[in-house]
Amino acid sequence: MAAGTPPPAALRAALESDAWFASCDAVLRESLFERARLWRLAGGERLFARGADAEGLCCVCAGALRIGAMQADGSESLLAYVEPYQWFGEISMIDGAPRTHDAVADGDTAVLVVARAALHDWLREHPAHWRDLARLACAKLRMSFGVLEDIAHLPLEARLAKRLWLLAHGFGARESARRVVRLPQEQLALMLGVSRQSANKALRGLEAQGWVALRYGEIEILDLDALPKIAALPRNPE
Structure with a gap:
């Protein structure tokens, strides 16, 4: 994985196409963009592995990531397919626990990563914005409940x-x-x-x-x- 670089200014407008990011207060959007670094991955390369320490909040900017894991019997599970400009990684940001799944590039992929320590420092000074990370996590939790219900009834x-x-x-x-x-x-x-x-x-x-x-x-x-x-x-x- 190539070393992270500052994101280009032109990326700001594209990030606004994400409903969650667009709904955040301008001061949080600016903070995320200023602290983000752009990482580039080749197809099949991992952004992070299941059980790894949480490195930060992430957003796919180009390409896509497969979020899943290899099971003990060698079979693969696929939880989500993350495309531009979806944000993820908020669970480990909130609870500090290790990553729950692997994140693997599906072809050449670019990902914004906001380092956990840097974002925590900023949130310590602006605690009201923890609610925005909670909103991101809750939206996915609601969707997960829906998926479980679908399996049982549809x-x-x-x-x-x-x-x-x-x-x-x-x-x-x-x-x-x-x-x-x-x-x-x-x-x-x-x-x-x-x-x-x-x-x-x-x-x-x-x-x-x-x-x-x-x-x-x-x-x-x-x-x-x-x-x-x-x-x-x-x-x-x-």
């Missing part, structure tokens, strides 16, 4: 529709949806905890309805409004 095709909708919206980070989800079916199957064959069958079902188009390494969403209906999703999640 058929695979509905779970898949919901996951595609969430991916298109950056798991709530983007107000404007991305119509093309660049995620291989194999990775999508890992996120849902099913076989690739099962995921492909469910995707073919959505494709037969004219809601998605399957292409190599990506899925184009043709009817974004249909996905919330099949998954019983509210249009504007809290």
